[in-house]
Amino acid sequence: MNIKKIYTKEIKKDARELRLQGWSYKKIGNKIRVPKSTLSTWLKDTPLPLKFKERLYTKQIKMMTKGEFSQKDRRNKEITSIIKKAKSEIKKPIGLDAYRFFGAALYWAEGSKNKMFQMTNSDPYLVLFWIKWVEKIFKITPHKLTVRLNIYPQQSEKNIKKFWSDLTKIPVANFGKSYVKPLSTNYKKNNLYYGTLRIEVPKGTDYRHRVYGWTQAILKDIAPQVKLIEKRWQKLKNVAKPINLN
Structure with a gap:
C-alpha cells in the first residue's frame, strides 16, 4: 500500500x-x-525568471557541446591507438617478396590495363612508393620515366611540375604536355592541389606482363572459383552494345 x-x-x-x-x-x-x-x-x-532561463540554457548548450567534443576526442584516441598497434604489426625490413607483391597488387588496383606500363594517381605517398618500387624491382631510375599532368585552369602548371619533380626526382624535362581539365561544379570537392600525375615506364610492356604474372600467382587459389561463377553467369556479358545515334 x-x-x-x-x-x-x-x-x-x-x-x-x-x-x-x-x-x-x-x-x-x-x-x-x-x-x-x-x-x-x-x-x-x-x-x-528570464535571466536564469538564459543562464540555464547556456549551461545546457555548453554541456551538450562538451559531451560532443569529449565523445569525438575519445573516438580519435581510439583510432590513434588502433593505428599505432597496426604499425607495430608490420615487421621491418619488409621482405622482397612481400614488397614485390604489395607493388603488384597496387598496380593491379590502380595501374593501366592497356599496353602501356602506367600508373595514374594524385596521392604523393602512392606516387613516390610506386616510383621507388619500379626502381627497386626493375632497376629503372626516375630519370628514365616520363610523366604527364592533369590539372585545372586556375592551377599553376609550372609550380605543380616543380613539386612532382622535387618529390619524385623525375626531371621537369621528362614532363609531357599537360592536360587541362575544364572547370566543373565539383572542383572544390576534389581538392587535387597537385593535380593528377600519370607515370609511364618507356618500353615497359614486358614489365607489365611480369606484374600481371605476379598478381596471377597471388590470386591463384581463388581463380578457379571466380572462373566457375563467371561461366555460370555468362549471360550477363551477352548484352547488346548501345547504339550511338549521333
Whole structure:
C-alpha cells in the first residue's frame, strides 16, 4: 500500500523561493528531498525568471557541446591507438617478396590495363612508393620515366611540375604536355592541389606482363572459383552494345 507523503507549507515555500533564485528542479529536489514530479506540480505557476532561463540554457548548450567534443576526442584516441598497434604489426625490413607483391597488387588496383606500363594517381605517398618500387624491382631510375599532368585552369602548371619533380626526382624535362581539365561544379570537392600525375615506364610492356604474372600467382587459389561463377553467369556479358545515334 502506497502512503502519500505530506509536505509542510514551509517546504513548499522553500521550493518556491529556491526556484525564484534560479535553481533547477533537480537541485531543489536534492536540497529539500522532494521528487521532481511533485516539484513540477508545486511550481507550475512559478516560472523560472528570464535571466536564469538564459543562464540555464547556456549551461545546457555548453554541456551538450562538451559531451560532443569529449565523445569525438575519445573516438580519435581510439583510432590513434588502433593505428599505432597496426604499425607495430608490420615487421621491418619488409621482405622482397612481400614488397614485390604489395607493388603488384597496387598496380593491379590502380595501374593501366592497356599496353602501356602506367600508373595514374594524385596521392604523393602512392606516387613516390610506386616510383621507388619500379626502381627497386626493375632497376629503372626516375630519370628514365616520363610523366604527364592533369590539372585545372586556375592551377599553376609550372609550380605543380616543380613539386612532382622535387618529390619524385623525375626531371621537369621528362614532363609531357599537360592536360587541362575544364572547370566543373565539383572542383572544390576534389581538392587535387597537385593535380593528377600519370607515370609511364618507356618500353615497359614486358614489365607489365611480369606484374600481371605476379598478381596471377597471388590470386591463384581463388581463380578457379571466380572462373566457375563467371561461366555460370555468362549471360550477363551477352548484352547488346548501345547504339550511338549521333
